[in-house]
Amino acid sequence: MRHSQFSEVPLQALPRRQQEVLQATVRHYVDTMEPVGSHTLVRRFGLPASPATVRSAMGALEQKGLLTQPHASAGRVPSQLGYRHYVNCLLPAPGAAAGQLERELAGLSLQWAALDDLLLQLARRLADLTGLLSLITRPQRQQPQLQALRLVPSGDRLLVFLVESAAASSSLNLRLPAAARAELPALERWTTAQLELERNVGRIDWSTLPPQLRSSGSLLRQGLRSHRQARPLLEQDGAVSLGLGGLLSQPEFSRSESLRPLLQRVEQDPQQVLQADGAGAIGGVWIGLEHPHPALRECAVVQAPYRTGSGGLGQVALVGPMRMAYATARAAVQSVATILQQLLG
Numbered sequence: 001m002r003h004s005q006f007s008e009v010p011l012q013a014l015p016r017r018q019q020e021v022l023q024a025t026v027r028h029y030v031d032t033m034e035p036v037g038s039h040t041l042v043r044r045f046g047l048p049a050s051p052a053t054v055r056s057a058m059g060a061l062e063q064k065g066l067l068t069q070p071h072a073s074a075g076r077v078p079s080q081l082g083y084r085h086y087v088n089c090l091l092p093a094p095g096a097a098a099g100q101l102e103r104e105l106a107g108l109s110l111q112w113a114a115l116d117d118l119l120l121q122l123a124r125r126l127a128d129l130t131g132l133l134s135l136i137t138r139p140q141r142q143q144p145q146l147q148a149l150r151l152v153p154s155g156d157r158l159l160v161f162l163v164e165s166a167a168a169s170s171s172l173n174l175r176l177p178a179a180a181r182a183e184l185p186a187l188e189r190w191t192t193a194q195l196e197l198e199r200n201v202g203r204i205d206w207s208t209l210p211p212q213l214r215s216s217g218s219l220l221r222q223g224l225r226s227h228r229q230a231r232p233l234l235e236q237d238g239a240v241s242l243g244l245g246g247l248l249s250q251p252e253f254s255r256s257e258s259l260r261p262l263l264q265r266v267e268q269d270p271q272q273v274l275q276a277d278g279a280g281a282i283g284g285v286w287i288g289l290e291h292p293h294p295a296l297r298e299c300a301v302v303q304a305p306y307r308t309g310s311g312g313l314g315q316v317a318l319v320g321p322m323r324m325a326y327a328t329a330r331a332a333v334q335s336v337a338t339i340l341q342q343l344l345g
Contacts, residue, residue, distance in 0.1 A: 012064075013089075014061075014085070014089075015057075017049065017053070017054075017057045018057045018060055018061055019089075019090055020045075020047055020057075021041065021047070021054055021057040021058055021061060022061055022066055022067070022078070022082060022085065022086060022090065023086065023090045023092075024041045024044075024045040024047060025041065025058070025061075025067060025076060025077070025078055025082075026078050026082065026083065026086045026090075027045070028040070028041065028044065028045075029077050029078055029323055030323050030324065030325055033251055033323060034075075035069070035070055035071075035074040035075035035076060035077050036075040036076060036077075037051075037055075037075040037076075038051040038052070038054035038055035038058060039051045040075070041054055042054055058076050061076075061082070062076060065079055065081045065082075066078070066079055066081055066082035066085055067079060067082055068082075078322075078323075080287055080288040080289065080290075080322065083287050083288075083300070083322050083326075084282070084287050084290075086326070087282075087283065087285050087287070087326050088282065088283065091326055091327050091330075092327050093327065094327045094328050094330070094331035094332075095325070095327070095328050097129055097328060097332075098129075098327075098328045098331035098332050098335070099331075101125065101129055101331075101332055101335055101336075102331070102335040104125070105122075105335055105336065105338075105339040106339075108339055108343070115138065115344075116138075116240060118340075118343070119136045119138070119240040120240050120242070122136060122316075122336050122339075122340070123135070123136050123240045123241065123242040123243075124242050125336075126242075126243070126316075126318060126332055126333070126336060127242045127243030127246055129328075129332055130243075130246070130318055130320070130324075130325070130328065130329055130332060131243070131246035131249070131250075131320075132243055132246055132247060132318045132319060132320035132324065132329065133241060133242075133243040133244060133246070133247045133266070133318065133319040133320065134241065134242050134243045134316075134317070134318055134319075135239055135240075135241045135266060135270060135273065135274065135315075135316075135317045135318075135319060136239060136240050136241075136314065136315070136316050136317070136336070136340075137238070137239040137270055137274060137314045137315045138238055138239065138240075138312075138314060139306070139307075139308045139310075139312025139313060139314040139344065140312055140313055140314065145164065145202025145203075146162060146163075146164055146195060146202045146203070146204075147163045147164060147195065147202065148162075148163040148192065148195060149161060149162050149163065149188070149191055149192075149195075150163075150188065151184045151187060151188045151220070153176055153181055153184060155176075156175065156176055156178075157173055157174065157175060157176055158172075158173075158174045158175070158176040158180075158184070158219070158220075159171060159172070159173055160172035160173075160174060160220065160223060160224075162224075162227075170227070172223045172224075172227055174219060174220075174223045176219070177215065177219070179215050180215040180216035180219055181216075183212070183213050183215060183216035183217075184216055186210075186212070186213055187213050187216045187217055187220065190209070190210065190213060190217075191204055191220070194208075204221075204224075206221055209221075238270065239266070239270035241266055241270070244263070247259065247319070247320060250320065250321050252298060252321040252322075252323065253321070261294065261295035262295045262296065262299060262319070264295070265293065265295040265296075266319075273293070273295075273296065273301065273317070273319065274301065274303050274315040274317050281301070281303060283330075284302060284303050284304050284330065284333070284334075285300065285301070285302050285303075285326065285330065286299075286300060286301040286302075286303075287300050287322055288300070288322055296319075298321070298322070299319055299320065299321065299322065300319075300320060300321065300322045300324055300326075301317055301318070301319050302317060302318045302324075302326065302329040302330050302333050303315050303316065303317035303318075303333060304316050304317075304330075304333045304334045304336075304337035305337060306337040306338070306340040306341040306344070307341055307345070308341075308344040308345065309344065309345045312344075314340065315337075316333050316336045316337040316340065317333060318332070318333055
């Protein structure tokens with residue numbers, strides 16, 4: 001996957017001077033979106049070094065891939081790896097606005113008429129605070145993973161016993177065509193081998209079904225699909241999102257076509273934006289190509305999970321350009337996730 005080349009790069013400890021220069025460069029670019037040179041860094045941030053010393057540190061950071069130079073005569077800007085090092089190693093304490101949000105949320109109670117009212121209020125507060133796109137998924141119950149199945153023919157019917165955990169099982173009762181009966185022992189052996197494959201994680205890869213099992217395999221596949229679709233939705237699907245106006249005001253997204261893939265993904269499948277359980281996000285943060293979905297390649301996503309007392313799992317996130325105030329975004333997202341878990345726990 002494309003994101004692995006970034007998420008697996010080991011971040012070496014930087015000398016103190018290079019840490020100061022990288023931190024100042026990120027802060028400058030977040031504020032101005034302008035490449036910066038050594039004289040500006042010394043003057044604006046009061047770095048205790050000469051411009052020549054800072055310029056040397058910037059060159060070393062560029063060699064390490066943490067800074068880049070958009071044009072030959074321009075100053076430097078953070079690279080994607082530079083943002084990653086900043087988030088992992090140099091992130092400052094969140095600002096006063098994040099602290100104010102946490103205090104506001106501490107006094108929140110379940111006075112809302114419905115869950116969506118609560119999520120809408122929190123999403124609006126996040127968007128107003130950060131100027132980014134806020135996204136809160138409704139809590140989902142994870143579908144239990146299929147661990148084993150048994151096929152038992154009974155006259156013209158096929159009984160399928162599904163084992164999903166030590167405490168959860170179910171069964172199907174399917175019409176069994178005579179032509180499919182002879183295939184059942186081999187089909188059961190094949191499905192058992194499929195479920196034991198680590199890469200399948202409780203799923204059956206039907207694309208590898210042997211041709212000689214096509215009749216019984218098609219029957220079983222359709223039965224399993226109908227069984228999943230018939231299960232009641234214990235909690236609502238989808239997400240609440242706000243802050244599109246703030247995102248449109250960001251220079252990186254001034255052209256509507258640059259936002260279209262992201263907005264389509266948010267509308268059609270917000271779980272792909274947040275990767276549902278957050279697996280793969282380093283410290284709850286995706287930066288650029290770390291995210292496996294192409295629609296997010298120019299973005300950063302900061303997310304945190306929350307759980308409900310009934311076992312549902314939801315995500316709180318902010319989506320914006322890689323040039324974002326990560327400390328404030330991460331603190332704000334965590335505050336909202338914490339209050340949701342308290343109120344819904």
